[in-house]
Amino acid sequence: MEITISRNSTVRTFTFAIIILAVIGGGYIAWKTGLLDSLFGQTQTVSAAPANEPAMKSMTAMYSPSGERAEWETQVCIGMTEKGCELFRAMFANPFWKSSLIGKTTSITFIKIADTLEDGSQVWKTEIADSEATLPVYIHVTQNDAGQWLLNRVLFAQEAAKYENQ
């Protein structure tokens, strides 16, 4: 039996294979270079009123230590993740409580999303202001099941430098 393959059929098959390979290759390159993240990562945005997010309220409380320390820590932890609250109490609370921020009232302003991480958490750039100065502060936030952004922790100055230089 003789099998006849037409010239048009061969060209179509070859062209289709080339296109498939190009799509796969392009996708791989886009994935490796982070192009996909930059294209689709930006689709995840903060709510229209970030100031109302629990993370920002925690930040306001954190940078305005006053009253009884236990109550202040509880107030800060309301807008934090469980893990973030543990870390705050163990490592952050003492320096804050001993700092010159005691008794001061500060305001926190959301500036932008600095980074979206692969687990969906984000790094936000905020700005803290009191009557004397403003200071950029980067925070790590996670979205809960209800869609609210909770504070994990304040990034250390050493970590924030990475985002400042971007």
Added chain:
Amino acid sequence: MKHSRRLFFILFIFVSLFLDIAPGFAQDGNPPFVDPNGAWGEVVNPDGSINYANLTDGGVVTQPADWMPSIPGVGPVDAEYHVYTTPSGNTILMPTASTLFFMSANPNESGFNAAATTLGTGGLSTAEGNNTLTGIAGLGAWFAELTGSGADTSTIFPDGNGEQFFNQVLSGETDIYSLGPEGLLNFLTSLANQSGADLANGDGLNLYTYMLLYPPGQCGTVPGGCTPEQLALLQALLPSIDDATPPAPNSCPSPFITPGSIIRAGTLIDPNYPLVVGQDPDKRGVDVSVNVSVRPTIRTYYTPEPIVECKAGANAGGVTNCSMPNGQSGHEKVVGWDCVEHTETYPECISYASASLKLTSESKDWILNELSIHYPGAYLHHPNISMGSSQDCSWTETFDHLQTADPGNWDITISGQTSGTPVSEPRNFGGAAGQFGVWLKEIAIIK
């Protein structure tokens, strides 16, 4: 997915780490070896448990440290340690888990490298230079060893960040945040949970997995500073504190050379009162002995030698290597220098020598002037008599019946040259080495 897998392994490592270190010293099935005569002998019992009865508890010291991570607008997180002092004045520092982590990440700034010696607990242990790092401080080296011994690094940390991160901890890099915000959150929370659990249980032991030992002279650089007891000890040991800078050697005298004396002697042997041979029918003459030799040349030089004393306690390296009169262990220390005298002896020979008899000039004048009045025509018969020579190392010889024809005083002269030594040149010598008289018999007619 990549980060999830990475975080899983990070948490796995820390769970393993804390399970291993949980038993602490007393219950550790494999206690660290402790030299009972070393600095740790004051701190740790032979079974590996801490000898708290021998330590003075300085309490928990919490203080800001610029090498700890900094919170924007607030400043660095406090460093926290439990401080003990030993009877010999050493400071034992036990940092909390998180403090230890950042100490090992900034080993120079934090004083981690300034510790004379360290001792860690737990199952994770690896050698890093001359130290054996364990627990959190040893995590980086342990992880490198693990990956280098066959584990597939790309499987554990596909992008290599994890390995780099743990290696950076011990390599002293200050930028240890390559793990990313979410990874560091898990890491720090693990440390905080461990610390919190220990504190909640009222058991501070498990919190401290590492001990750093600082000698008394360094207590000023240890967090919390010097205790009053240490300051008192430092005053008492003040001369021995500065182990690093012993006094400079003295400036010793320059070497010098003392040439050996040249011994020369000429002696009349016989007769006691020789007569000029012209009046002696037997022509007896004189017997004369000559002797010449050289004593050794001496080179004297000085060397600075250290004066070592035993000082109480360990030295800056934590070493004790002597005992005080009261039995307390101590360390040898250079407290000064002495100039010690040394001599070298070089024998020297006579290269050549000759001997002769010479009528003195006074006797010549007497013969030619005064004596010639009584004996007109008096003259000098033979005022110089050569005896002989030698090329031996030393020379002793007697010459018999030397015919002295002229009256008066005769010099026995010995001349020559020494051979020299490796440290001195040859020397010439000469001149009278002895004298004797030769008599003239006179006859006077008296009315």
